[in-house]
Amino acid sequence: xxxxxxxxxxxxxxxxxxxxxxxxxxPFTYAVTGAxxxxxxxxxxxxxxxxxxxxxxxxxxxxLPAGVARVFDGPVVRGGLRVLGAVVTAYVVxxxxxxxxxxxxxxxxVVYVLLWIGVPLLSVLVGPVWxxxxxxRSLHWLLSRVMGTRPEDGMAPLPxxxxxxxxxxxxxxxxxxELVAPQNTTLPxxxxxxxxxxxxxxxxxxxxxxxxxxxxxxxxxxxxxxxxLSPLGRRTDGTLVxxxxxxxxxxxxxxxxxxxxxxxxxxxxxxxxxxxxxxxxSALQSxxxxxxxxxxxxxLGLVALVTAAFTAAAALSGRGTGRxxxxxxGELAHSIVPIVIGYVVAHYWSLLVLVGQQTVVQLSDxxxxxxxxxxxxxxxxxxxxxxxxxxxxxQVTAVVTGHVLGVVLAHxxxxxxxxxxxxxxxxxxxxxxMICYTVGGLTLLFAA
Amino acid sequence: MLLAAATLLTLSACASGGDSxxxxxxxxxxxxxxxxxxxxxxxxxxxxxxxxxxxxVSVADGKVKPATRRVEVERDSQVRLLITxxxxxxxxxxxYDIEATLEAGRTTTVELVADQQGVFEVETHDGGLTLLQLQxx
Numbered sequence: 102x103x104x105x106x107x108x109x110x111x112x113x114x115x116x117x118x119x120x121x122x123x124x125x126x127x128p129f130t131y132a133v134t135g136a137x138x139x140x141x142x143x144x145x146x147x148x149x150x151x152x153x154x155x156x157x158x159x160x161x162x163x164x165l166p167a168g169v170a171r172v173f174d175g176p177v178v179r180g181g182l183r184v185l186g187a188v189v190t191a192y193v194v195x196x197x198x199x200x201x202x203x204x205x206x207x208x209x210x211v212v213y214v215l216l217w218i219g220v221p222l223l224s225v226l227v228g229p230v231w232x233x234x235x236x237x238r239s240l241h242w243l244l245s246r247v248m249g250t251r252p253e254d255g256m257a258p259l260p261x262x263x264x265x266x267x268x269x270x271x272x273x274x275x276x277x278x279e280l281v282a283p284q285n286t287t288l289p290x291x292x293x294x295x296x297x298x299x300x301x302x303x304x305x306x307x308x309x310x311x312x313x314x315x316x317x318x319x320x321x322x323x324x325x326x327x328x329x330l331s332p333l334g335r336r337t338d339g340t341l342v343x344x345x346x347x348x349x350x351x352x353x354x355x356x357x358x359x360x361x362x363x364x365x366x367x368x369x370x371x372x373x374x375x376x377x378x379x380x381x382x383s384a385l386q387s388x389x390x391x392x393x394x395x396x397x398x399x400x401l402g403l404v405a406l407v408t409a410a411f412t413a414a415a416a417l418s419g420r421g422t423g424r425x426x427x428x429x430x431g432e433l434a435h436s437i438v439p440i441v442i443g444y445v446v447a448h449y450w451s452l453l454v455l456v457g458q459q460t461v462v463q464l465s466d467x468x469x470x471x472x473x474x475x476x477x478x479x480x481x482x483x484x485x486x487x488x489x490x491x492x493x494x495x496q497v498t499a500v501v502t503g504h505v506l507g508v509v510l511a512h513x514x515x516x517x518x519x520x521x522x523x524x525x526x527x528x529x530x531x532x533x534x535m536i537c538y539t540v541g542g543l544t545l546l547f548a549a
Numbered sequence: 550m551l552l553a554a555a556t557l558l559t560l561s562a563c564a565s566g567g568d569s570x571x572x573x574x575x576x577x578x579x580x581x582x583x584x585x586x587x588x589x590x591x592x593x594x595x596x597x598x599x600x601x602x603x604x605x606v607s608v609a610d611g612k613v614k615p616a617t618r619r620v621e622v623e624r625d626s627q628v629r630l631l632i633t634x635x636x637x638x639x640x641x642x643x644x645y646d647i648e649a650t651l652e653a654g655r656t657t658t659v660e661l662v663a664d665q666q667g668v669f670e671v672e673t674h675d676g677g678l679t680l681l682q683l684q685x686x
Contacts, residue, residue, distance in 0.1 A: 121643030123668035125686055377668070382679045383617040392677075489666045489686075 158352025162342030186234030201469030210460030229328030255310030264357030364408030443503020
């Protein structure tokens with residue numbers, strides 16, 4: 102479990118075992134204030150927002166100067182990022198293969214904190230970085246060169262109906278590892294998982310071409326979805342622009358299974374929250390099944406609940422469009438992305454701050470030999486950004502901000518999608534769903 | 550989600566109600582079973598700060614008794630954990646990084662000053678059981 106990773110005592114690393122700290126519950130007044138703000142913002146938006154769709158990913162934004170764009174997209178930056186990704190990956194693989202399997206090994210921190218939380222949040226700031234550094238893409242590119250084929254060309258085109266479903270499955274596998282699998286911070290388990298991950302995705306990309314990664318690699322899809330919230334983005338024609346982040350999210354490519362990806366991300370984070378509550382710990386320990394079975398059921402249950410609730414709300418909202426509910430759901434699923442990111446920030450902020458710093462310290466001694474290769478080995482963990490009052494404030498702000506952005510996005514898409522007569526009333530099911538997500542999230546932060 | 554969350558709220562409230570198991574007793578060693586909630590008194594006074602929050606928990610047949618609960622204590626309070634297990638094991642207070650050996654059938658006492666805020670699990674190593682969560686606010 103994630104909690105196994107957190108070392109609390111500032112400036113001091115544990116010599117053995119693992120430390121653990123969870124956030125304090127947010128104060129009740131914070132939870133109530135956040136919920137009230139979300140509620141008011143939702144209905145204000147319904148009444149006050151624009152009546153014609155405004156978010157146009159094809160035209161919005163201010164293009165970067167041509168020279169800057171050329172550097173960004175040029176071979177030096179692109180090649181440099183690929184090399185950086187490969188070097189960092191090789192370094193971590195070295196720690197995972199040759200390092201000592203103890204709490205000071207950086208691998209688990211790199212995987213569960215820097216890669217899983219850090220990369221998506223970095224993507225929120227600067228855009229979808231993972232696809233530019235992804236070691237899977239680099240390896241596949243190398244393989245293609247060796248075989249004399251173009252990376253984009255597989256043996257068959259990716260069937261359109263597949264959409265984001267492979268990414269949803271790939272993310273589900275990872276969150277299961279993160280939240281349920283026994284011994285999931287030990288090296289043999291991590292090595293096995295990532296060896297399998299590598300094999301599956303390289304095979305799939307060899308068959309379907311490198312387009313696979315944008316639909317199948319969970320890490321890349323998560324980073325790309327988060328990156329849609331970045332002010333740095335691209336128009337539909339590829340022009341690099343600075344823009345309103347809402348336009349970026351509105352431009353999320355619609356494909357089947359997007360709502361499943363969002364459901365896995367939101368449901369699994371909610372499960373992790375719930376798993377910290379004493380009653381769930383009790384259920385895991387003394388329920389009728391083993392902890393792994395109960396944990397799997399709990400995780401799948403919450404993912405299914407979140408996803409089914411979205412599908413139902415989207416179907417209700419989409420009545421009168423004469424289209425199948427899943428299709429309508431796909432067109433609205435992007436509006437949940439800010440809610441997911443807001444909740445991920447809320448839930449993982451202190452983990453990112455504390456274990457993130459600790460991992461940077463541990464990376465300096467990847468093999469457990471007492472080395473200090475990066476010069477970060479002597480650093481302590483500065484807990485000031487994880488101060489309980491600050492954390493509670495960040496949590497509520499993130500959740501409410503995500504909610505408000507989600508409401509605006511849903512509104513803009515709904516007025517484009519729905520017949521004019523139903524444009525406002527048709528949004529109500531989706532709004533109610535978002536309020537449920539947000540109040541549910543705040544409740545978990547308060548009570549679990 | 551809302552329904553689940555509401556249920557969760559109720560359940561969780563019940564679970565943390567388990568506070569009543571943690572008796573506030575004078576600093577002198579005492580095995581008083583009388584349960585009085587530490588949050589019972591209106592404001593923490595000098596007297597209360599001098600007192601020790603005593604928490605009893607036992608493991609029998611792989612089950613935790615009383616069931617895993619959250620014990621809320623004020624920051625900087627003295628906490629005394631009295632842990633009994635029917636098998637040999639080690640106990641670990643996360644975050645505080647305190648470890649102690651449990652001998653089958655005997656009560657082990659772990660004392661700490663709750664000077665770090667957060668929620669910390671108290672866990673057995675071999676059994677892998679979470680005995681309780683210490684919430685330092």
